Amino acid sequence: MAKEMLKGNIAIAEAAVRAGVEAYFGYPITPQTELLEHMSRRMVELQRVFLQAESEVAAINMVYGAACTGVRVMTSSSSPGFSLMQEGLSYIAGSDLPCVVVDVMRGGPGLGNILPSQGDYFQITRSAGHGDYHPIVLAPSSVQEAIDLTTLAFDLADQYRHIVIVAADGLIGQMMEPAELPPMQSVRTNRPDWALTGADGRQPNSIASFYLKAEEEEAFNQKIQNRLHEIRDAEQRFIEYYTDDCELLVVGYGSAGRIALSAVETARDNGMKVGLFRPLTLWPFPEKRLSELTDMVGACLVVEMSAGQMIEDVRLATGGQIPVGFYGRMGGVIPMPDEILQAITTHCRQLKHCEGAFTPLERVNS
Amino acid sequence: MMTTTLNETSTLVYERPHSLAACNTNYCPGCTHGVAHRLLAEAIDELGLRERTILVAPVGCSVFAYKYFNMDGCEAAHGRAPAMATGVKRVQPDKMVITYQGDGDLASIGMAEIVHAAARGENITTIFVNNAIYGMTGGQMAPTSLPGQKTTSSPFGRDTILTGYPVRMSELLSTLDGATYIVRRSLHDIANIRKAKKAILTALKVQMNGMGFSMVELLSSCPTNWGLEPVEALHWIENNMIPAFPLGDYKVIEEVRSL
Numbered sequence: 221m222a223k224e225m226l227k228g229n230i231a232i233a234e235a236a237v238r239a240g241v242e243a244y245f246g247y248p249i250t251p252q253t254e255l256l257e258h259m260s261r262r263m264v265e266l267q268r269v270f271l272q273a274e275s276e277v278a279a280i281n282m283v284y285g286a287a288c289t290g291v292r293v294m295t296s297s298s299s300p301g302f303s304l305m306q307e308g309l310s311y312i313a314g315s316d317l318p319c320v321v322v323d324v325m326r327g328g329p330g331l332g333n334i335l336p337s338q339g340d341y342f343q344i345t346r347s348a349g350h351g352d353y354h355p356i357v358l359a360p361s362s363v364q365e366a367i368d369l370t371t372l373a374f375d376l377a378d379q380y381r382h383i384v385i386v387a388a389d390g391l392i393g394q395m396m397e398p399a400e401l402p403p404m405q406s407v408r409t410n411r412p413d414w415a416l417t418g419a420d421g422r423q424p425n426s427i428a429s430f431y432l433k434a435e436e437e438e439a440f441n442q443k444i445q446n447r448l449h450e451i452r453d454a455e456q457r458f459i460e461y462y463t464d465d466c467e468l469l470v471v472g473y474g475s476a477g478r479i480a481l482s483a484v485e486t487a488r489d490n491g492m493k494v495g496l497f498r499p500l501t502l503w504p505f506p507e508k509r510l511s512e513l514t515d516m517v518g519a520c521l522v523v524e525m526s527a528g529q530m531i532e533d534v535r536l537a538t539g540g541q542i543p544v545g546f547y548g549r550m551g552g553v554i555p556m557p558d559e560i561l562q563a564i565t566t567h568c569r570q571l572k573h574c575e576g577a578f579t580p581l582e583r584v585n586s
Numbered sequence: 587m588m589t590t591t592l593n594e595t596s597t598l599v600y601e602r603p604h605s606l607a608a609c610n611t612n613y614c615p616g617c618t619h620g621v622a623h624r625l626l627a628e629a630i631d632e633l634g635l636r637e638r639t640i641l642v643a644p645v646g647c648s649v650f651a652y653k654y655f656n657m658d659g660c661e662a663a664h665g666r667a668p669a670m671a672t673g674v675k676r677v678q679p680d681k682m683v684i685t686y687q688g689d690g691d692l693a694s695i696g697m698a699e700i701v702h703a704a705a706r707g708e709n710i711t712t713i714f715v716n717n718a719i720y721g722m723t724g725g726q727m728a729p730t731s732l733p734g735q736k737t738t739s740s741p742f743g744r745d746t747i748l749t750g751y752p753v754r755m756s757e758l759l760s761t762l763d764g765a766t767y768i769v770r771r772s773l774h775d776i777a778n779i780r781k782a783k784k785a786i787l788t789a790l791k792v793q794m795n796g797m798g799f800s801m802v803e804l805l806s807s808c809p810t811n812w813g814l815e816p817v818e819a820l821h822w823i824e825n826n827m828i829p830a831f832p833l834g835d836y837k838v839i840e841e842v843r844s845l
């Protein structure tokens with residue numbers, strides 16, 4: 221299939237359609253709305269389920285119901301709406317059900333604004349609802365990656381019977397760039413044996429997140445933890461650039477990671493030994509590789525479109541062995557490559573072998 | 587009820603409906619949740635729907651309803667049963683989907699979900715058990731509690747200046763075009779229990795025929811949290827609840843009348 225100009229939100233929606241999503245429930249919110257609008261047309265054309273819910277609370281509980289029947293189901297929202305989905309997500313996690321949720325993050329807290337942000341990192345990766353669990357979280361940095369990770373999201377959700385969240389930000393949702401969509405997968409016709417399809421010729425199935433006895437609830441929690449362990453072992457994903465000989469390792473995901481790459485490339489042109497580590501999975505955080513890299517580099521610089529949330533995972537992975545610096549912008553402000561370059565330069569100067577400390581920006585400033 | 591001949595001398599005249607699971611429930615003695623369960627199970631049996639029904643249980647004393655019925659079932663978040671049922675029904679329109687909800691669940695925390703399910707004409711059936719109190723959490727005030735009613739969170743009696751008035755859900759939902767069958771019945775005596783059963787049968791037929799949203803509200807007892815003996819509790823329904831929640835048919839569209 222050839223590349224075409226696609227807007228991020230529409231690309232994610234169409235990727236979900238092609239992954240065989242059978243039901244979509246959502247509520248309009250900027251900067252995600254085009255996703256819902258695309259679904260309102262495509263799902264109806266394909267005689268699948270589209271429903272605009274009365275709220276995000278209802279949307280995620282509709283997802284919960286549809287997930288009980290064993291179909292591929294999704295919803296999408298942006299930060300304030302994602303907050304409202306916490307209840308339903310926790311029940312879905314407590315019922316061992318698969319589903320895909322897209323959060324096109326915007327500036328917060330509160331109503332915030334409709335500009336790109338990565339301020340939901342804690343909320344998404346820690347649990348996205350009450351209780352002991354983590355969803356799988358995938359973070360695209362381009363329209364193409366948004367497509368690929370959405371496709372992967374449905375496969376991982378089914379494979380692990382788990383929630384998968386595609387954590388995009390307003391930039392990914394709103395920008396247009398050339399990308400290639402996968403071919404259409406056919407919708408599954410078989411249903412898993414646990415699905416609520418009516419107890420015809422079999423014992424009744426029941427789906428609940430309710431265990432009155434502490435020991436039973438603990439046993440269920442243990443089952444979740446075992447699965448999370450398996451996911452942590454098998455699914456850590458990332459992309460690394462210029463890490464062969466780098467002294468300073470920049471760490472950034474999504475749009476921040478992508479912008480950081482331009483800064484890293486300029487720094488390289490200026491002779492600085494800088495690399496980039498870009499997590500694709502925010503949970504499980506790619507700690508194994510980052511911990512290996514810790515032995516090879518002198519310091520890390522974390523770049524985020526937040527006050528610094530992923531930095532906590534970077535600190536855990538690097539185990540206090542190297543300094544971890546931070547550069548971030550908040551509230552919908554997008555960090556520019558020049559600003560990141562300056563942060564890289566400052567950090568490099570403190571490292572013995574990083575070299576090439578004069579950047580074009582510094583020359584202008586001095 | 588089916589009559590089965592056991593042997594020449596004895597005849598079975600009463601048995602557990604097939605749609606009820608063979609297990610004990612957690613309901614208090616004299617609680618009419620059990621009656622409501624039985625009526626729903628009998629109706630499902632009589633219409634032969636068990637094998638294609640999915641029951642959505644609420645949060646409330648009937649939280650385990652998904653276990654008490656011998657059919658596929660799930661347990662929704664507090665108040666969200668209509669949204670969850672919508673998800674189940676939209677992907678399986680040929681299945682029967684029933685929510686069973688208390689008054690705290692449906693008329694307080696789940697007000698938005700029930701109103702919009704009804705407004706959409708969602709082709710599901712709701713059994714709404716109104717006992718004017720929060721049973722499961724130990725008898726706090728519900729949106730359906732009566733003016734002056736003493737509860738554990740209105741110890742001086744419900745003060746309408748501070749907390750407003752009981753919400754009448756059947757009347758409210760009957761104003762919505764998507765609702766096609768909305769009635770209120772009571773479980774306080776045999777004649778009324780029979781009428782309730784008939785209404786449940788009609789509501790299920792409404793769904794079988796794809797006619798839209800149907801709800802049967804059942805005035806129900808909570809002897810434990812009302813602080814009354816079971817029989818006194820039945821009288822309390824009759825003397826106090828029915829005047830505040832008049833029984834009757836609030837919405838019956840023409841097509842339903844001819845069912």
Ligand SMILES: Cc1ncc(C[n+]2csc(CCOP(=O)(O)OP(=O)(O)O)c2C)c(N)n1
Nearest residue numbers: 645646647664688689690691719720721722
């Ligand atoms: C989000 C949330 N808030 C509060 C509760 C606590 N809670 C459990 S049941 C209930 C009220 C149930 O009352 P009702 O719906 O009238 O049903 P009943 O128990 O009387 O049958 C409440 C408030 C909860 N489980 N979840």
Ligand code: SF4
Nearest residue numbers: 613614617647721808
């Ligand atoms: S607390 Fe009330 S509603 Fe709950 S089971 Fe007991 S009597 Fe019934």
